Amino acid sequence: MKKIMLLLAALAVTGAAQAADSDDPAQGYIANLCTLVTQDKAADSADGYITKLKALHMRGQSPSAQEKPDFDEDEARTVVAAWMNLSEDQKKQASQNMEACQSATLDEYQSQD
Template identity: 60%
Template sequence: MKKVLMLLAAVAMAGSAQADEGTDDGSQSYITNLCTIVTQEKSPATAEAYINQLKDLDARGHSSSSMNTSQFDEDEARTVVAAWMNLNDVQKKEARQSEQACHDATLNEYQSQD
């Protein structure tokens, strides 16, 4: 019985920690999706094109029969795209080398906008 209670307490603590970290969960998914887009693109796009591509990725990520579909947060997506667009050319070139480099650079710029 003690093991079960300890396990439940550990799961509850992990869930609480994730909830604390997840305050920017929407922005994290938009950054991840944006980085997927920019690391695969052949030529740079406009901010509007990035927004449209993020909308498309978001729509594809949800089943039409899903009960728990989240709404696309265009304001948050625009903030993430603005963070990417604010990077200088050298930063963008480096960020296009890998999704992790893109994520780090975009997240740093996103956080500096707050």
């Protein structure tokens, strides 16, 4: 079980890093949020998600990295708000599948603009 969790975390960090390379921090926050959701580490509140996203963001940074991107709390809150705006059915489906989670959250995030 621990190996699976570590593998999922590594995949999330890799996905977040690739998303961050696209110059859109929201993509990384969505990837990390969906990692939390699909691992049953869902929080009850927006603040709970923000706390978990911050922790995941910090763990994903290499101590030797020359450029360490800051955690953009405003952007993370916008992503969390998009997740929270999803219907219960959408959340249930999204919690079962990483791609479905990212797609639904991104769609809602983009509709907030």
